[in-house]
Amino acid sequence: MISEFELIRRYFTHRARRAVLGVGDDAALVNVRRGCELVVSTDMLLAGRHFLRDTDARELGHKALAVNLSDMAAMGATPRWATLALALPRADTRWLAAFSRGFMALARRYGVDLIGGDTTRGPLNICVQILGEVPSGMALRRDGARPGDEIWVSGALGDAALALAALQRRTRLEPAELARCAARLRRPQPRIALGLALRGVANSAIDVSDGLLADLGHILECSGVAAEIEFAALPSSTVLRRYLDRRIAREALLAGGDDYELCFTAPRRAREQIVRCGRRAGIAVTRIGRIRTRVRGAPRLIVHAADGTALRLARGGYDHFG
Numbered sequence: 444m445i446s447e448f449e450l451i452r453r454y455f456t457h458r459a460r461r462a463v464l465g466v467g468d469d470a471a472l473v474n475v476r477r478g479c480e481l482v483v484s485t486d487m488l489l490a491g492r493h494f495l496r497d498t499d500a501r502e503l504g505h506k507a508l509a510v511n512l513s514d515m516a517a518m519g520a521t522p523r524w525a526t527l528a529l530a531l532p533r534a535d536t537r538w539l540a541a542f543s544r545g546f547m548a549l550a551r552r553y554g555v556d557l558i559g560g561d562t563t564r565g566p567l568n569i570c571v572q573i574l575g576e577v578p579s580g581m582a583l584r585r586d587g588a589r590p591g592d593e594i595w596v597s598g599a600l601g602d603a604a605l606a607l608a609a610l611q612r613r614t615r616l617e618p619a620e621l622a623r624c625a626a627r628l629r630r631p632q633p634r635i636a637l638g639l640a641l642r643g644v645a646n647s648a649i650d651v652s653d654g655l656l657a658d659l660g661h662i663l664e665c666s667g668v669a670a671e672i673e674f675a676a677l678p679s680s681t682v683l684r685r686y687l688d689r690r691i692a693r694e695a696l697l698a699g700g701d702d703y704e705l706c707f708t709a710p711r712r713a714r715e716q717i718v719r720c721g722r723r724a725g726i727a728v729t730r731i732g733r734i735r736t737r738v739r740g741a742p743r744l745i746v747h748a749a750d751g752t753a754l755r756l757a758r759g760g761y762d763h764f765g
């Protein structure tokens with residue numbers, strides 16, 4: 444049986460490049476660059492709630508860090524350091540090796556140091572804290588959207604939720620289609636480069652982890668504004684587009700979680716600049732609607748269907764289409 448100390452040494456001790464002191468002491472030490480703010484976020488993944496119980500350990504390692512990196516992307520921050528608190532039912536060395544491989548591969552890709560954490564026995568629970576830097580005053584926040592701003596999203600929406608529905612047999616996809624959508628669910632790609640490029644360009648941003656309606660809703664709430672979006676403008680994959688006659692696909696597009704794309708707002712004059720940001724970051728960016736002035740008693744968010752009628756929305760989803 445491997446001891447706790449041996450486990451930490453073997454799987455979670457890596458040379459820290461940017462930290463003064465990494466794993467091994469009572470706490471880690473880091474230096475934040477002059478003129479920068481420290482950006483801090485935590486995301487927890489619970490077996491059975493945030494991932495299916497049979498999820499591959501390597502993919503889980505990737506995802507645990509990716510969802511945290513996505514929060515850095517949404518803030519326009521450069522991710523620097525991470526801590527990892529792990530509850531494990533047992534010290535399964537095969538599982539640990541795969542998990543740490545998935546986690547560390549992504550950490551290295553973004554130059555993130557694993558600088559500490561905690562390891563304990565218990566039902567599988569993975570809690571990552573991420574720390575990053577942003578030049579003071581430059582973070583992309585949820586409260587900066589202004590009436591007249593245009594609303595944008597990166598990449599394509601809904602694939603992860605569509606894959607989950609197929610895996611849970613709530614809908615059917617062809618095997619090759621399922622494989623493509625499931626990759627979005629299992630190995631989300633944080634839009635770090637886009638978040639950095641949008642600094643000083645976008646007025647507000649959020650990552651789409653709970654679905655577009657819910658997450659755009661947070662921007663509207665925090666900014667005290669309303670919005671209109673065009674259903675037909677929402678970017679989707681060829682797979683999802685093929686099934687738009689299914690309610691479950693439409694729902695995935697509007698309200699499905701786990702895509703980890705960015706939703707952001709910017710004034711009209713920034714259009715060309717945003718397209719360049721997307722090109723530089725290697726990800727498509729699509730305009731989906733516009734921020735409006737909040738009117739008391741009127742809905743905060745209106746989604747126009749292709750025929751011009753408004754979709755009836757219900758808390759984070761919608762109960763009627765077209």
Ligand code: ADP
Pocket residue numbers: 451455456465466467468469470526527528529557558559560561562
């Ligand atoms: P303490 O008793 O002071 O909390 P621990 O024995 O829990 O110390 O941890 C020893 C060192 O290993 C600390 O530097 C801690 O941050 C690090 N550590 C523990 N678990 C992990 C983990 N899962 N990943 C990364 N570092 C870890």
Ligand code: MG
Pocket residue numbers: 560561562
């Ligand atoms: Mg400890």
